[in-house]
Amino acid sequence: MSVLLNVSKIETFYGPSQALFGVDLTVGRGEVVALMGRNGMGKSTTIASICGLEKYVNGTVVFDGTDLETLPSHKIARLGVGLVPEGRRCFPNLTVYENLIAAARPGNWTLARVNALFPRLQERYKQYANTLSGGEQQMLAVGRALMTNPTLLILDEATEGLAPVIRNEIWQSIRDLKAEGQSILIVDKTLSELKPIADKCVILEKGQTVWQGTSADLTRDIENRYLGV
């Protein structure tokens, strides 16, 4: 399997305080990688660093053969990194339809396919995003990222704070995406759902990669030690 994303020993600072102390992770083509760790261990900072929203100072991030170090975030997105940010971030005062088309780029993912994945969205085309339920907003955020036809989809806490029924719907759509061969980097707290989907798990602690392996290798012991479950 060829490597799509290779993050190697990146260090990121927020002002004078260091948040990442050397994060390593790789995502292969068609692979689903789970990025795990307790709160405050650097998962979201890692994602922000990959997407160019925060600048890392040391280490390298190579995506699809391109070094991302000097690229601004919009160029990284254009290379094929599609981010679904934490906290269902749609554009609140745009309609569902406008949210979807604003950033659309040509490719496999079209409005019709997004509608097939999330039929609820089509029912609410003309509604403004801030009138959607939390789950619908999350679907919209995923749909919007898919409309950019990303090679790598990054999901940051996509099921956080949602009703169980909606969560199941989102997980089902993630499984559907995986079945289609979509490469995904995913951060989530629901280990029971995450483990069966992930091909590989990466655990962060205090801004460093402390464990990598397949879901099968992720024993109860390791979970207790790093994830506190």
Add this chain to the structure above:
Amino acid sequence: MLNVSRETILNCLLALTLLVVPFIALSLDEPFYVTLATRVAIYALAGVGLNLALGLGGLISFGHAAFFGIGGYAVGILASHALNYEPHFSSPFELEGTTQMLILWLVAMIVSGLAALIIGLFSLRTSGVYFIMITLAFAQMIYYFAISWPAYGGEDGLSIYVRNGFPGVNTLIPINFFLITFGVLMSALFLVATLRNSRFGAALQAARQNEDRLSAVGIKPFNIRLATFVISAMITGLAGALFADLNRFVSPNMLSWHTSGEIMVFVILGGVGRLFGPVAGAALFILFEFIFGGLTEHWMFFLGLVLLAVVLFARGGLIGSLAGKVRYD
């Protein structure tokens, strides 16, 4: 049932009123009101330009007088050369002036657009109060330049002796000139409505709502804003060109910061970001000037009170209070 919003009905009513008033005035033999309506249309057009940047893009430009004035001066300079039979320059080729409105409009729009491109390249790197101040500073630079440029009248301004021509129309007849400005205003409104509903418009509003989120989906907010700023300036520049033709006179006043403030007042009075906001705002402004200006020299005081009331109690402006807030349904 046909689903027409209150705002659409209100917009149609406004457009219709603006169109009908001059004809009624003519039938009552009160030609003065035709000129008044023409001014409303021109001011509204200037506001439509600013509203695109301010309302949709969230770009609080306090320097739109620069574009209004540049549009005006483009007309004044070209027309004065044509009327004096002096070419602008004769080598390497001879460039004559012109009195054809269509060419003048094109030049006015191109020059204001270029000015906006340069101003935007610098000012759009900032935001908030810095953006306001930089746009103001650029406009003031152009204002003082105009004052100190004796070739085209300097502080005294520049007269255009004959109203410029439009193919097949006698533009000296006020109602004809009104119809031209009205047509231009409606075309600009149509353009803005089209832009607003396009992908470009969605991305522009997204840039206002959250820059990072927009770049995370692959669009550079700066480019979208710059394009908007340029289009916005071109519309306001066109309004300046028409204003020059209406008064047959251009002066540095068109470039001063008072004018920037007035254009902003049209937008805020009518409703920021509402399609017909500037039309309602400009109409209200002129009405105020006309009614209270006849009673007291200090009519601006009353306008200030109204503006205060709008900002405090009716954030959606006139359109907002009549048609309701933008419904997120």
